[in-house]
Amino acid sequence: xxxxxxxxxxxxxxxxxxxxxxxxxxxxxxxxxxxxxxxxxxxxxxxxxxxxxxxxxxxxxxxxxxxxxxxxxxxxxxxxxxxxxxxxxxxxxxxxxxxxxxxxxxxxxxxxxxxxxxxxxxxxxxxxxxxxxxxxxxxxxxxxxxxxxxxxxxxxxxxxxxxxxxxxxxxxxxxxxxxxxxxxxxxxxxxxxxxxxxxxx
Ligand SMILES: N[C@@H](CCC(=O)N[C@@H](CS)C(=O)NCC(=O)O)C(=O)O
Numbered sequence: 674x675x676x677x678x679x680x681x682x683x684x685x686x687x688x689x690x691x692x693x694x695x696x697x698x699x700x701x702x703x704x705x706x707x708x709x710x711x712x713x714x715x716x717x718x719x720x721x722x723x724x725x726x727x728x729x730x731x732x733x734x735x736x737x738x739x740x741x742x743x744x745x746x747x748x749x750x751x752x753x754x755x756x757x758x759x760x761x762x763x764x765x766x767x768x769x770x771x772x773x774x775x776x777x778x779x780x781x782x783x784x785x786x787x788x789x790x791x792x793x794x795x796x797x798x799x800x801x802x803x804x805x806x807x808x809x810x811x812x813x814x815x816x817x818x819x820x821x822x823x824x825x826x827x828x829x830x831x832x833x834x835x836x837x838x839x840x841x842x843x844x845x846x847x848x849x850x851x852x853x854x855x856x857x858x859x860x861x862x863x864x865x866x867x868x869x870x871x872x873x874x
Contacts, residue, residue, distance in 0.1 A: 682740075683705060683737065685709055685734060686736075687711065687733050688719070690851075691847075692844075694850075695734075695746055696734045697734075698843040699754075728742070734749055736749045747777035747781055751840065769839075776834065777844065791815060792813055793809075823845070823848075823863065830865070849867075
């Protein structure tokens, strides 16, 4: 049994603009009752002892399912998709389901943890602060490489996976919005991706 029996007790720990946005979108789409717990990344709240008791990894999102805690955005969105099959947030075709996992793994690791980690959190990669700018610059290049790849994958598509909206699409929106916030020319340089994201919005 994976379905939470008490959907009135869902709490999303989130930070505005963070990857928790993908979970937030899906909770809204599913029409589930939930409460929000703000843990501002900008204000360093994810590193405070009170929150580390909830998630020792010091990251949002966390979904509290009435006492059962789930972390990692891809795990949470797949949980929501699997426990609400009527919403068809995961494709029916098994190969397309693996395609979703392929997207999640690559977005979380290569783009999020490495690319954006280097750009925004160079201190995670080296102690010597004199190299921070160089690491951030390399992060920007890595993000641009990943964005080019996303654009290639999006060419001629309406949605990221298969022929319908899936839980991958709002996750991709997070990285699209981060691109806008980081000065990438999203519409001009990534028109196919922009079209899919306009559909998501
Ligand atoms: N692998 C995690 C990454 C979560 C993550 O890095 N969240 C960021 C916000 S997008 C965060 O909480 N950062 C807090 C910090 O860096 O202190 C996931 O996919 O949920």
